[in-house]
Amino acid sequence: MTSGGGATxxxxxxxxxxxxxxxxQVQKAIGQLRRERGRPTVRAIAERAGVSxxxxxxxxxxxxxxxQAVAASKQQRDHAATxxxxxxxxxxxxxxxxxxSELTRTQKEVFVQRQRIGELMGQLRDFDQMVPGESVQALTTENTTLKxxxxxxxxxxxxxxxxxEGARTNLRFADKRVADLEAQILERGQP
Incomplete structure (x- = not known):
């Protein structure tokens, strides 16, 4: 029996x-899949490790x-997703x-614009009160007359x-004519 026990x-x-x-081989296959960021499934590990x-x-x-590989992969995917x-x-x-921030800035700008519009509207009302409707008509007529x-x-x-311009031209012509006549007189006066 000792010989049979040795073979066993x-x-x-x-x-x-x-x-x-x-x-x-399985550990190496799992390591390769991790490096390649592959998904560790039984079939993929079996093919890489060359086992069934x-x-x-x-x-x-x-x-x-x-x-462990599946859990680590899941944790890694969860971490990446997070x-x-x-x-x-x-x-x-x-x-x-x-x-x-932009909304706050825009609201402030709208508020400033509304205040400015209110001031301008008040000025228009003041102007209407200062100048009655008949005066406006008189001003319009006077403006047209002035135009x-x-x-x-x-x-x-x-x-x-x-x-x-015409008088200046005539004056230049007359000055030229006077100069020509003076020149003729001087020419005749010299023998």
Whole structure:
């Protein structure tokens, strides 16, 4: 029986060695999937490790490795999703604060504009009270009359400018003629 027990022990040792090798391969496959950011599933790990899915389901240590890898992957995905969510929320929070600030500034500007409009409306009411409706008509008529007078004076000014220019031209012509006559007299007076 000792010879049969030795063969059994050797077979058990060989099986344990194969199991250890397979577990090492499973760990390497899980490490590769993590580095590549792949999803650790039983099928993906079995293909990378070169072991059967049955081995992964039946071996307690392999199941533990897979459960840990899945949990770590889930935690990593949750953490990444949380970071993305926080970035998006921070972006929206910043936009909301900017919008709130701009709204406050706009409300102040609207308030200032309303005050200015009120002041101007008060000035218009004061002007209406100072100048009754009949006075407005009289001012309009007087304004029209003054515009006509300005137009007539402008025409008269233009005519006077033309006459002045004509008189200057005649004066230059007369001066030239006088100069020519003086030159002729001087020429005749010299023998």
């Amino acid at each position: 022990d050797a077979a058990i040792a060989a099986r344990r060695e194969q199991t250890k090798i397979k577990l090492d 899915a049955t081995f992964l389901y039946e071996n307690r240590d392999a199941r533990t490795l897979i459960q 970071e993305i969510h926080e970035q998006i929320e921070a972006s929206w929070r910043e936009r909301a604060l900017n919008a709130e 006509r007078q300005v137009h007539l004076l402008t025409q008269e000014h233009r005519k006077l400018q033309e006459r002045l």
